[in-house]
Amino acid sequence: MGVLNTLRRTLAGTAVVAMAWASGALAQGIAIDNDDIGGVVTSTNGPEAGVWVIAETDDFTTRYAKIVVTDDEGRYVVPDLPDADYRVWVRGYGLADSNQVTAIPGDTVDLAAIVAPNAAVAAEVYPAISWYSMMHLPDESEVAHLRGGLNEYISVMTNQTCVGCHQLGQKATRTFPEAFGHIEDSQQRWMRRVQSGQAAHQMIEPLAAKLGGVPFKYLADWTDRIAAGELPTFIPERPQGVERNVVATVRDWGNPKHYLHDLISTDRRDPTINGYGKIYGAPS
Numbered sequence: 001m002g003v004l005n006t007l008r009r010t011l012a013g014t015a016v017v018a019m020a021w022a023s024g025a026l027a028q029g030i031a032i033d034n035d036d037i038g039g040v041v042t043s044t045n046g047p048e049a050g051v052w053v054i055a056e057t058d059d060f061t062t063r064y065a066k067i068v069v070t071d072d073e074g075r076y077v078v079p080d081l082p083d084a085d086y087r088v089w090v091r092g093y094g095l096a097d098s099n100q101v102t103a104i105p106g107d108t109v110d111l112a113a114i115v116a117p118n119a120a121v122a123a124e125v126y127p128a129i130s131w132y133s134m135m136h137l138p139d140e141s142e143v144a145h146l147r148g149g150l151n152e153y154i155s156v157m158t159n160q161t162c163v164g165c166h167q168l169g170q171k172a173t174r175t176f177p178e179a180f181g182h183i184e185d186s187q188q189r190w191m192r193r194v195q196s197g198q199a200a201h202q203m204i205e206p207l208a209a210k211l212g213g214v215p216f217k218y219l220a221d222w223t224d225r226i227a228a229g230e231l232p233t234f235i236p237e238r239p240q241g242v243e244r245n246v247v248a249t250v251r252d253w254g255n256p257k258h259y260l261h262d263l264i265s266t267d268r269r270d271p272t273i274n275g276y277g278k279i280y281g282a283p284s
Contacts, residue, residue, distance in 0.1 A: 030075050034106040038077040041090050043113035047074030050238030051092025051113060055103070059084035063252040069244040079247065081105040090114075093238050096121050123231045128169030130232035135222040142214050153211060161206040165199070174226050186220035 056065035090098040116122035
C-alpha cells in the first residue's frame, strides 16, 4: 500500500474516504467504487472527448498502468485498480501531455488537459504510422532489379523486415541516438544503426542485399526532413464509438538489457487472468 493511501486511511478511515470520493463522482454522473478512479477531463476548449486517461504506478515489482478513453462529455473511469498510489494524466490528439495528479483508488479526479500550443507539439503523440507515411518512395528505375519492382519494395518496407520488430515512425526510429552524433551523413547513420545488436544480420540483409541498399537513401531523407521540422500530413482522429470502450492494462517487466519481449493485457506469470483471452506481445 502506498504512502499516500496509508496516510489518507489513517486520517479519515477507509469507509469515510471511500464514501466521500464516491459521492463526488456521483455528483458528476460518474459511478465509481473504491477500486476505481474517475472524473472529467476539460481544457480551455471545454470537455475533451476521445482522449486517453492514464493511471500508472511504480509501487509494484513492475511498472503498472491502466488506460481508458473519455466519453463525449469528457468523463472517464479507470476501473478495478489494485491498491497503490497512482499518477493520473491525460494524453490525446491535439493536446500536450497534461500535468500528473496523484490519486488512489476510490478518488474522483478532474483533470486539466493542455491544448497543444502548435502543430509540432500535437504531432509528438501521433501514431507511428503518421510519421512513417512521410517516407518517400523510390523511382521505378531504382528498384528494377526486384522481380516485383516497386510493389515488392513497398511490400518489404511496409509488411516485412523492419516492421516485423519495430514500430517505425515512433520517436526512437524517426530520430537518431546521440551515440551516432559523430556520423555526419544520415545514410551512413542508418547503415550503422541496422548493424547494431543481436539481430544485425536480420536487419541489414533485406535492406542492403534484397533491396540493393535503396532504402538507406529514403530512410536518410525521411529522418533529415523530420530533423528539419517537417511534420506529418496524416493527422489522426480521436477514438470514436466502441473504440472508447477499450481498457488497456500494461505491465512493463523488461529492462534495458532485455531483447524480447513485452506483453500487454495480461500477465505471463498468470496467463489466464484475462478470461482466457489472447496475449499480445511486442518484440522490441
